[in-house]
Amino acid sequence: MAEQGFWPRARRHPSFVAGGCMVALLILSACLSLLWSPYPVGDIDIPNKLASPSAAHWLGTDSLGRDIASLLLVGSQNSLLVGFIAVGIGLGAGVPLGLLAAARRGWVEELVMRAADFTFAFPALLSAIMLTAIYGPGLVVSIVAIGIFNIPVFARITRGAAQAVWSRDYCTAARAAGKGPWRITLDHVLPNILSVLIVQATIQFAIAILAEAALSYLGLGTQPPQASWGRMLNEAQSQMFQAPMLAVYPGVAIALAVLGLNLMGDGLRDLLDPRLARQR
Amino acid sequence: MTQVLLDVNDLRVGLPTARGWAQALRGVSFSMAKGQTLGLIGESGCGKSLTALALMGLLPERAEVSGSMRLNGTELVGMAEPQLCQLRGARMAMIFQEPMTALNPLHPIWKQIAEPLRLHQNMGAAQAKARALELLERVQLPRARERLDAYPHQLSGGQRQRVMIAIALACGPDLLIADEPTTALDVTVQKEVLALIQQLVREDGMGLLLISHDLGLMRDQVERVMVMYGGTVVESAATSELFAHRAHPYTQGLFAARPRLGLPRGTRLTTIAGSVPDLVDLPAGCAFADRCPQAQADCRTAMPPLLTVAPQGPSEEAHLVRCPHWRLP
Numbered sequence: 001m002a003e004q005g006f007w008p009r010a011r012r013h014p015s016f017v018a019g020g021c022m023v024a025l026l027i028l029s030a031c032l033s034l035l036w037s038p039y040p041v042g043d044i045d046i047p048n049k050l051a052s053p054s055a056a057h058w059l060g061t062d063s064l065g066r067d068i069a070s071l072l073l074v075g076s077q078n079s080l081l082v083g084f085i086a087v088g089i090g091l092g093a094g095v096p097l098g099l100l101a102a103a104r105r106g107w108v109e110e111l112v113m114r115a116a117d118f119t120f121a122f123p124a125l126l127s128a129i130m131l132t133a134i135y136g137p138g139l140v141v142s143i144v145a146i147g148i149f150n151i152p153v154f155a156r157i158t159r160g161a162a163q164a165v166w167s168r169d170y171c172t173a174a175r176a177a178g179k180g181p182w183r184i185t186l187d188h189v190l191p192n193i194l195s196v197l198i199v200q201a202t203i204q205f206a207i208a209i210l211a212e213a214a215l216s217y218l219g220l221g222t223q224p225p226q227a228s229w230g231r232m233l234n235e236a237q238s239q240m241f242q243a244p245m246l247a248v249y250p251g252v253a254i255a256l257a258v259l260g261l262n263l264m265g266d267g268l269r270d271l272l273d274p275r276l277a278r279q280r
Numbered sequence: 281m282t283q284v285l286l287d288v289n290d291l292r293v294g295l296p297t298a299r300g301w302a303q304a305l306r307g308v309s310f311s312m313a314k315g316q317t318l319g320l321i322g323e324s325g326c327g328k329s330l331t332a333l334a335l336m337g338l339l340p341e342r343a344e345v346s347g348s349m350r351l352n353g354t355e356l357v358g359m360a361e362p363q364l365c366q367l368r369g370a371r372m373a374m375i376f377q378e379p380m381t382a383l384n385p386l387h388p389i390w391k392q393i394a395e396p397l398r399l400h401q402n403m404g405a406a407q408a409k410a411r412a413l414e415l416l417e418r419v420q421l422p423r424a425r426e427r428l429d430a431y432p433h434q435l436s437g438g439q440r441q442r443v444m445i446a447i448a449l450a451c452g453p454d455l456l457i458a459d460e461p462t463t464a465l466d467v468t469v470q471k472e473v474l475a476l477i478q479q480l481v482r483e484d485g486m487g488l489l490l491i492s493h494d495l496g497l498m499r500d501q502v503e504r505v506m507v508m509y510g511g512t513v514v515e516s517a518a519t520s521e522l523f524a525h526r527a528h529p530y531t532q533g534l535f536a537a538r539p540r541l542g543l544p545r546g547t548r549l550t551t552i553a554g555s556v557p558d559l560v561d562l563p564a565g566c567a568f569a570d571r572c573p574q575a576q577a578d579c580r581t582a583m584p585p586l587l588t589v590a591p592q593g594p595s596e597e598a599h600l601v602r603c604p605h606w607r608l609p
Contacts (some may be wrong), residue, residue, distance in 0.1 A: 105341055176336055176376075176448060177396040178369030180362070187395075191386050259530040 009271055016267025020261025030080045033073040040139025041066065043073045050243050062232075062246055063239055072253055074227040079257060082212040083205040085143045090204060095149070095197065099189065101168055103181040104150045113159065116152035122213055124149035132220040142221040146211045149272070150204050151217025157200050161193040168192075195272030202265035206258040213254050229254050283352075284313040284486045285454055286335075291347040291357075293327075293334055293511075297560075302559040304330050306511040306567075306583070307347070314454070317481060317488040317517070319498040321534075322508035327555050331508075332457045335489070336374055337364040340450045353456060369396040372455040375477075378464050379440035383432035387418075389443050390428040396450045399553035415446040419476060438469035442476070448479060456481060457489045462497070474501055495538055499523060504597050507531045510557050510567025512583070517590075517599035527589045527599070527606040530568045566603070574605050 010016050038058065045065030053060045060066035097116075101109040122130075128145035136142045165171060166189065174184050215221035217232025224231070229250040236246035283562040291304040304335045305327050312318050331338050335349060337356060345514055349356040351372060354399035356364070373396075373561065377384040393415055409428065419442040432440055441461060442535035448456060458477060462470035478501060481488045490502055497506050498519065506523050507515040507530065515528040526532045531553040546553065554571035563569060566581040585606045 149604055169376055169378055170384040172338060173374075173376055173382040173444070173447070174384075174395070175338055177373040178365045178367070178399055179395065180365050183399075187387075188384050192384075 006271060010267070013267050013271060014020045014269060015017075015263045019260045019265070019267055021262025022256055023264050026076055026224070026257050026260065027080065029073050030076040033070075033077055035072040037067075037073050039067040039070045041070050041227045043057045043067070048237065050246075060243075060245065061247055062235065063243075068232075068246070068249055071227045071232055072229070072249060075229045075253070077251070078228045079212060079254075082139075082143050082146065085149055085182055086146040086208040087201050087204050089147025090154045091197070091201060094151040094154025094156075095158045095205035097155040098160075099162055099185050100149065101155070101159045102162035102189070103185050109159070112155060116155045119148065119152045125214060126214055128211070129220060131217070132215075137220040138224060139226065141214045144207045145215075149211075152209070153175045153204060154197070154200065157196060158193065161196045162189045165189045165192045192225060195268075196219075198272065199265050199269045202261055202268060206265070209254065209257055209261070215248075245265065283314045284311055285351070286489075287348070288331075289348040289350075291331070291334060291349060291509060292345070293339065294332055294344040295330075295340065296342050296558060299580070300560045303562055304343075304511055305334065308508075308511070308513055310506060310513065310516065312455075312487045312489070315481075315485040315487060316504070317478075317490065317502040319502035319505040320491045320508060321493060321495065321498055321505055323493060323534075323556060325559070326508045327511040328493075328508055329459050332374065332459050332489065333493055335455075335457060336368060336372065337361075344539070349395055366400070367380070368438075368453045368511075369453075370400040370455065371453055373451070373453040373462045375444050375456070375458040377447050377460040379444050380439055380464065381386045382383075383440055384446055385432055388429045388431055389435070393446050393450060396447060400451045411450070413451055416443070418449070418480070419443070419446045421446075437465050438473060441465060441473050441536070445473075445480070446479060449484070450588040452484060453486060455487045455489065457491070460493070461490075463492075463494075470497075477501075495535065497516045507534070510561065510562060511598075512567065512602060514568065514602045515600065516586075516597070517519065517598045521590065521596060521599050525599070525608045526569075527601040527608055528603050529572045529574050529606075532609060533571075566609070574603075576605060578604065 044062065047065065048057070048061050049063055049065040051057050051061040051065070057067050057069070059072070060069070061067055088256060097112050101112040124146065127149060128142060131145045132141050171184055171188055174188055179187070212228070213222055213230035213233065217229040217234045218232065222228035222231055232245055233248035236250070238245070239246055288311065289309050291305055291308040293301070295304045295320065306329055308327070310318070320331060322328050330339070334345060335356070337346065337359065343382065345357055347357060351367065357458050390409050390412040392603070393412040394403070394405070394493055397403045397408040397411055409506070413424060413428055421427055421442045423448065425432045427435070448590045461477065462473050465473060474497065476487070492498060492499070502519055505517065509530050515526070515531045516523070522531070526535055529556055536550045537552060539549055557563065557567050558569065563580060565582055566572070566575070566584055569575040569579040584602050584603050586600045587604070587606065588598055589601050589608070590599040591605065
């Protein structure tokens with residue numbers, strides 16, 4: 001039986017390697033920007049506006065003369081922050097709700113799942129716009145809005161996966177040994193659905209980045225002078241014909257981040273699938 | 281008079297199904313003395329496993345249970361879940377049919393054996409692990425010490441069933457329920473596992489409820505056999521008595537349908553005509569009436585009562601049959 005650890009198999013999985021590299025690049029650039037960026041992002045240099053790429057400005061400057069490379073680097077912080085917190089909110093609230101629904105069944109399950117349906121009924125972007133209309137635009141509101149959208153996603157997937165585990169014989173055996181529903185949930189159900197959750201978290205991370213970009217593009221997310229890829233797209237729109245590259249850079253950054261996360265999620269799904277792990 | 285371990289009286293279980301309410305158990309009554317071994321036999325869907333699940337309190341949530349089940353005098357029907365949790369694994373334990381799936385693939389086996397110990401006897405990890413080793417040695421798992429940290433997929437079916445037995449025995453229960461413990465195992469391993477269960481039950485003075493559809497297996501393993509059909513007990517007798525005299529037409533059919541070695545080539549195996557009745561739509565009378573060669577009009581009107589074939593002797597249990605037209609062959 002050729003049973004291998006996670007890493008030896010991961011190294012030979014092309015989409016996991018490609019996705020992992022892109023995600024690593026994203027995280028590295030965010031870390032780097034915390035320590036150093038070519039120029040401070042707030043620096044406006046009007047005489048040098050709309051400059052072409054040069055040794056001084058690697059990717060050129062925008063309509064206010066800000067350095068594009070610095071904006072991109074610092075903007076990655078924003079995307080990662082949104083991804084982590086929004087997925088964190090979704091995991092933190094959705095997973096316990098899903099586990100509760102699967103463990104208790106009956107009206108508890110009904111209540112949780114109908115509440116999830118209700119939240120799901122509003123498109124994410126629409127509920128985000130609604131929240132910003134109430135609380136005013138800003139990074140925090142957009143993160144919370146995206147996070148709330150993640151809760152039913154995780155609640156549903158957790159309940160589905162947990163129900164499958166609950167119907168397994170070893171859960172019946174654990175009940176026969178006198179274990180209560182909470183101990184079974186923690187000892188048997190959660191470890192067995194962890195891989196499903198990890199994969200889903202990666203995918204939701206990508207969706208959160210996209211959603212933040214969309215909100216910022218609409219002017220509802222990150223506010224100036226904070227750097228954000230979505231807002232860069234928005235600002236580039238007015239110079240679409242003079243300086244098309246201004247829209248291309250942040251667009252490519254968003255696309256690469258999302259692609260990387262999705263590839264990594266796909267790879268993880270294959271790698272964490274126990275049926276494939278125990279291939280003979 | 282020996283002490284009564286388990287007393288089941290008129291146990292009825294209704295289950296919701298897609299096609300309506302199914303009367304899965306229709307008045308099951310029996311009792312077991314401390315240390316007694318009892319076999320439950322019948323074909324698929326007759327209610328054997330359901331009886332076991334009802335005893336353990338593991339029926340589906342929407343099942344309706346009525347009647348009475350007393351373990352050491354404590355009523356189990358209607359008992360609250362937290363109290364049941366304290367009994368399960370401690371006073372009564374169960375061995376499942378499929379050792380391949382009844383162990384969690386993510387935990388090493390010592391942890392799974394230690395679970396009931398930590399839960400019911402408040403043992404610490406080190407103490408529970410030491411006890412797990414003793415238990416694995418008791419169930420004669422070869423190289424037990426090395427296997428403590430093994431994962432279920434590293435063990436064979438027979439070895440896993442030994443682990444399951446160790447888990448069931450961990451807290452020294454009074455009642456051990458074994459639901460077809462050897463059905464999923466190789467024939468060569470079946471005998472070993474049964475002999476092991478038998479030996480452990482005798483050593484610990486546990487009551488054993490052995491569920492099986494295998495007649496041959498019952499003969500050597502239990503003192504008394506109950507035959508179930510359509511959710512009721514149709515015949516109950518000491519094992520030797522039942523193997524010698526079968527009164528119920530269903531039991532007779534069941535024994536006649538056993539394949540035997542040494543029959544001339546080309547002999548057709550005997551079968552019981554018809555199929556198991558639908559539990560959603562059971563007849564008012566005897567559930568076996570439609571397949572019974574001796575059925576008469578009164579069989580279909582009301583459920584026949586349990587009649588005595590042979591009264592309780594000094595050493596043997598009474599021989600009871602649920603058939604008004606019983607006759608010994």
